[in-house]
Amino acid sequence: MRYRRFGRTGWDVSEIGYGMWGMGGWSGSDDEESLRSLQRAVDLGCTFFDTAWGYGEGHSEGLLGRLVRANPDKRLYTASKVPPKNFKWPSLPEYTLDETFPPEHVEEYVHKSLGNSGLERFDLMQFHVWQDAWVGDDRWAKKMEELKGQGLVGAVGISINRWEPANGLRAVRSGLVDAVQVIYNIFDQNPEDELFPACREMDVAVIARVPFDEGTLTGTLTAESTWPEGDWRNTYFVPENLVPSVERADALKPLAERAGMTLPELALRFILSNPTVSTIIPGMRKTRHVEANIAASDAGPLSAELLELLRPHRWVRFPKSWSQ
Numbered sequence: 485m486r487y488r489r490f491g492r493t494g495w496d497v498s499e500i501g502y503g504m505w506g507m508g509g510w511s512g513s514d515d516e517e518s519l520r521s522l523q524r525a526v527d528l529g530c531t532f533f534d535t536a537w538g539y540g541e542g543h544s545e546g547l548l549g550r551l552v553r554a555n556p557d558k559r560l561y562t563a564s565k566v567p568p569k570n571f572k573w574p575s576l577p578e579y580t581l582d583e584t585f586p587p588e589h590v591e592e593y594v595h596k597s598l599g600n601s602g603l604e605r606f607d608l609m610q611f612h613v614w615q616d617a618w619v620g621d622d623r624w625a626k627k628m629e630e631l632k633g634q635g636l637v638g639a640v641g642i643s644i645n646r647w648e649p650a651n652g653l654r655a656v657r658s659g660l661v662d663a664v665q666v667i668y669n670i671f672d673q674n675p676e677d678e679l680f681p682a683c684r685e686m687d688v689a690v691i692a693r694v695p696f697d698e699g700t701l702t703g704t705l706t707a708e709s710t711w712p713e714g715d716w717r718n719t720y721f722v723p724e725n726l727v728p729s730v731e732r733a734d735a736l737k738p739l740a741e742r743a744g745m746t747l748p749e750l751a752l753r754f755i756l757s758n759p760t761v762s763t764i765i766p767g768m769r770k771t772r773h774v775e776a777n778i779a780a781s782d783a784g785p786l787s788a789e790l791l792e793l794l795r796p797h798r799w800v801r802f803p804k805s806w807s808q
Contacts, residue, residue, distance in 0.1 A: 493663075497561050501691070503534050503766055503767040507769060537564065546600050570581075599693050609639075644665065663690070670736065671754065695755055705726070752781075756784070
């Protein structure tokens with residue numbers, strides 16, 4: 485495992501982190517299997533773990549707390565997220581701060597998340613949705629400074645809405661946030677245009693989320709894929725999205741084969757090739773996934789020639805009613 489500096493916090497975190505959304509209640513998730521996978525990640529050098537109250541209303545946070553207590557000799561970096569007060573993902577431009585993150589709500593859920601996890605503090609607390617207009621109402625920032633002063637939070641971050649990387653530029657340039665979490669993968673290369681340069685300028689850490697495009701870039705989906713009732717992927721992978729996603733993933737498979745790697749390895753190493761990224765947080769619920777994903781760090785970045793071949797696979801998308 486290789487490590488990278490986490491922006492101006494100065495933390496050295498594993499470049500392959502751990503996304504814990506799937507442990508919050510996705511179909512097929514199992515707590516004991518999740519804990520085995522989490523521990524395997526720690527044993528292989530993973531030090532950054534990202535959860536949220538919204539992942540099973542604190543269930544995933546509870547698993548993270550158990551992991552930290554099981555490894556008292558390891559420095560594990562913990563990150564969680566405050567849900568919006570209206571519990572609507574993503575946020576829309578018309579939502580005000582009072583509808584999403586009024587100070588009293590932020591404080592309430594930081595304490596709830598700490599209670600769920602049994603931790604005394606989170607290294608990073610993030611806003612689970614974001615609108616850049618909120619930069620003009622700094623009550624959220626003052627509350628986070630207060631919570632940092634109390635030792636409950638180490639650093640502040642935002643999670644940028646799907647396919648809206650520019651909707652975080654004001655926050656980054658304001659100097660009020662230490663980290664941004666954004667979708668960045670072979671398809672979603674847009675953060676390279678404006679967001680990444682701003683993060684470099686302001687020394688803001690970048691957490692790359694959705695590295696496998698919600699499963700598309702694992703190469704396992706087909707145009708006939710379905711999920712159990714209640715699984716959120718049924719509403720995300722509507723035909724309008726599923727069919728072109730599968731077609732684009734299939735178009736990448738020959739390139740991965742020629743390069744002698746799996747599609748997931750290609751996807752992770754593409755992201756690792758960008759030095760602006762501080763850590764990647766693939767979702768991992770099985771030990772074999774942990775081992776395969778962490779091996780991508782050992783393999784290192786892609787060659788310049790292969791990166792150029794991946795550039796044309798950029799897919800510019802815009803938020804839809806189903807994109808969440």
